[in-house]
Each structure stands twice: as C-alpha cells, then as structure tokens.
Amino acid sequence: MWLITIISQWAIPSLLFFIPLLAFLRGIKVYETFVSGASEGFSTAIKIIPFLVGMLVAVSVFRASGAMELLVKLFDPLMGMIRAPVEILPLAIMRPLSGGGALGIAAELIGTHGPDSFIGMLASTMQGSTDTTFYVLTVYFGSVGIHRYRYALALGLMADISGLLASIFIVNLLFS
Amino acid sequence: MVNIIWLFLLLSGIVVAAFNGKIEVVTSAALEAAQNSVAISIELIGLMALWLGLLKMAEEAGMVRMLARLLRPAMSYLFPGIPKGHPAMGAIIMNLSANILGLGNAATPLGLKAMQELQKLNPHPEEATSDMCTFLGLNTACITLIPATIIGIRAAADSADPTGVVGPTIFATTCSTLVAILADRYFRKIYRG
Numbered sequence: 001m002w003l004i005t006i007i008s009q010w011a012i013p014s015l016l017f018f019i020p021l022l023a024f025l026r027g028i029k030v031y032e033t034f035v036s037g038a039s040e041g042f043s044t045a046i047k048i049i050p051f052l053v054g055m056l057v058a059v060s061v062f063r064a065s066g067a068m069e070l071l072v073k074l075f076d077p078l079m080g081m082i083r084a085p086v087e088i089l090p091l092a093i094m095r096p097l098s099g100g101g102a103l104g105i106a107a108e109l110i111g112t113h114g115p116d117s118f119i120g121m122l123a124s125t126m127q128g129s130t131d132t133t134f135y136v137l138t139v140y141f142g143s144v145g146i147h148r149y150r151y152a153l154a155l156g157l158m159a160d161i162s163g164l165l166a167s168i169f170i171v172n173l174l175f176s
Numbered sequence: 177m178v179n180i181i182w183l184f185l186l187l188s189g190i191v192v193a194a195f196n197g198k199i200e201v202v203t204s205a206a207l208e209a210a211q212n213s214v215a216i217s218i219e220l221i222g223l224m225a226l227w228l229g230l231l232k233m234a235e236e237a238g239m240v241r242m243l244a245r246l247l248r249p250a251m252s253y254l255f256p257g258i259p260k261g262h263p264a265m266g267a268i269i270m271n272l273s274a275n276i277l278g279l280g281n282a283a284t285p286l287g288l289k290a291m292q293e294l295q296k297l298n299p300h301p302e303e304a305t306s307d308m309c310t311f312l313g314l315n316t317a318c319i320t321l322i323p324a325t326i327i328g329i330r331a332a333a334d335s336a337d338p339t340g341v342v343g344p345t346i347f348a349t350t351c352s353t354l355v356a357i358l359a360d361r362y363f364r365k366i367y368r369g
Contacts (some may be wrong), residue, residue, distance in 0.1 A: 004343030008193045011322060011342040019230050023237035030233060037232025041225025048325075053212035055257040057206045058185040064205035065193030069184075090185065098178045107216055107329050108209070115335035124330055124341040128323025129348035130254050131316040140312055141290050143231035144295040147302050151363040158359050159317035 055104025074158045084168045094161045098135040130163040180231040221330035227324040243273040257307040263295035310360045317356035319349045
C-alpha cells in the first residue's frame with residue numbers, strides 16, 4: 001500500500017519536471033505555451049460556479065434541516081455492510097448523472113467534514129473515479145443518431161459501480 | 177433524473193426543517209452555501225491555471241500521440257469489428273489517451289470523431305454496434321492519472337495533503353477499467369448477432 005502513497009506524493013513533482021522538459025526538447029516555447037494554457041484557468045473555474053451554487057444550496061439545506069440525519073438512520077445498516085458512511089449516498093447517486101452536480105456535492109462534503117477526514121477522502125476519490133455515464137452516452141450516441149444503446153448503459157453503470165466500490169475499499173484500507 | 181434529485185434534496189430539507197420547528201436554518205444554510213460556492217471557485221482559479229498550462233505543454237509536445245502508441249497493441253483485441261488501418265481506431269485511441277491525461281476539452285471532439293467513424297461501419301444505423309458499446313464503456317471507466325479539479329477543491333479547503341487522492345484514484349479507475357473490459361467480453365457473447 002506504500003506504493004499508492006508514493007504515487008500520490010510523486011505525481012505532481014514528476015509531471016512538473018517531465019512535461020516542461022519534454023516540451024522543451026520538442027522545440028516548444030515552454031513558458032509562452034504554459035501561459036496561454038493557464039489563461040483558460042479563470043474561465044474554467046468560473047464556469048463551475050452555477051453548479052456549485054445549485055448543489056451546495058440544496059445539500060446544505062438538506063443537511064441543516066436534519067433531513068440528512070433521517071437518511072443516515074434509514075440507510076446506515078445497508079451502507080455499513082459495504083463499510084461506507086451514509087453521507088456519501090447522495091454523491092454516489094449523482095455521480096453518473098451530472099459531473100457539475102456531483103462536484104457540488106463533493107465540495108460540500110469536503111467543506112463540512114474536512115478534506116482529510118474519512119468522508120472527505122472518500123468523496124474526493126469517488127469524484128475522481130467515475131465519469132458521468134448518462135451524459136456521455138446521450139452526447140456520443142446522440143451525435144450520430146443512435147436510439148438503441150444495446151448493452152452500453154449496463155456496461156457504463158457496471159464500471160461506475162465498480163469504481164465506487166473500489167474507492168470505498170481503498171479509502172478504508174488507507175485512511176480508516 | 178438530476179432534476180428530481182435536486183428537487184428532492186431541496187424540498188425534503190425544507191419540509192423536515194419545518195417539521196423540526198427550525199425553519200430559520202433553511203435561510204441561513206442557503207445563503208451561506210451560495211456565498212461559499214463562489215469562494216471555492218475563486219480559490220480554484222490558481223490551481224486550474226497551473227494545471228491547464230501544464231496540459232497545454234503536454235498537448236503541444238505530442239504526449240497524446242506518445243500514449244496512443246503505447247495503447248495501440250491492446251486495441252485490436254478490444255475492438256474486433258474495426259478493420260486494420262480504419263480511421264475509427266486512431267480516433268478511439270486518441271480519445272482514450274486524452275482522457276487518461278485529463279485533457280477533457282481535447283477528448284470530446286476526438287470521441288465524436290470516433291463515433292462518426294464507427295457509425296460508417298454500422299449496418300443498422302439506429303442501433304449501437306458492440307464496438308461502440310466497448311468504446312463508451314472504456315471512455316466512462318477510463319483510468320484517470322490526475323483528478324485536477326478535486327485536488328483544487330481539497331487545496332481550497334486547506335487540506336494537509338491535497339494530492340493524497342491521486343494514488344487511490346488511479347487504483348479505483350484501474351479497477352473499473354478492468355471490470356469494463358471483462359464485462360464487455362461477457363456482453364459481446366450474450367448479444368451476439
């Protein structure tokens with residue numbers, strides 16, 4: 001398991017080392033290229049504000065009212081079986097449906113429980129681990145006019161569920 | 177579906193608050209959350225700029241192409257319906273490579289190109305081919321090297337170790353990719369013809 005920790009620690013330094021070096025060796029003006037890419041950072045960060053506002057408001061109201069406690073009481077035995085806290089349930093349901101929506105829920109969980117808490121680590125891993133299957137299928141099949149998806153949805157959802165279960169497994173192993 | 181979940185969270189929260197006799201928390205929670213979202217996004221700008229600058233260099237240096245060369249041998253096994261040298265294969269490999277590197281903006285046009293090419297090989301234009309299902313399964317399960325946005329959110333929340341999720345994310349996405357490949361093999365047998 002030390003390998004996973006090593007990867008986490010070395011990932012950013014090695015990318016910061018090798019990408020500019022490789023780009024330089026390929027004859028690219030590294031600094032100018034970096035700056036032109038970085039200029040998109042502002043619009044990318046601003047674009048997620050509406051998603052965050054929508055989801056943070058809904059989840060905050062849900063939590064502050066005591067409705068989250070009811071949900072926890074209701075589903076605790078079930079979620080306990082897969083060693084996951086119930087608080088993660090809204091994120092798991094939202095994840096395949098909407099990337100921005102799931103990001104909002106994950107940000108709320110990270111803010112409320114702390115980024116390095118068990119729930120914070122689990123929410124972070126889950127958010128990074130699967131994609132918005134429904135959205136991808138709609139856009140990609142829609143672009144070529146396909147109406148019958150055959151087994152594509154089943155396959156995508158199986159991948160999502162295994163990604164979520166693998167997140168729960170690895171975070172339990174490393175951080176509990 | 178997203179609409180229903182969002183509505184459920186919001187409305188059930190307000191109903192429970194009223195029932196618990198603390199309706200005033202709804203207002204404060206909603207206002208605080210709305211302000212908080214902007215604060216998170218502002219703190220995210222710096223990290224997104226750093227990351228997108230780095231990705232731009234990776235893109236221009238031809239890293240997508242390099243990764244594509246590594247993936248190519250596995251692909252004819254995964255997509256038996258694509259003839260050798262067909263442009264569909266190139267587009268699929270480039271899309272998956274861009275996805276692994278986290279180049280979301282570059283990945284989508286490549287993916288749509290791949291779908292167009294796959295559609296040319298499709299005898300029933302209204303129905304997905306097995307190769308299309310395989311492609312979208314791999315696309316949504318895809319191994320992720322650096323979950324940049326969530327690292328930014330963690331840093332904005334003052335994490336002691338924002339990149340601590342990189343290893344777990346690589347582990348989880350490797351698992352889901354393996355499951356997608358195995359399940360695809362199984363589905364191809366059932367859905368033959």
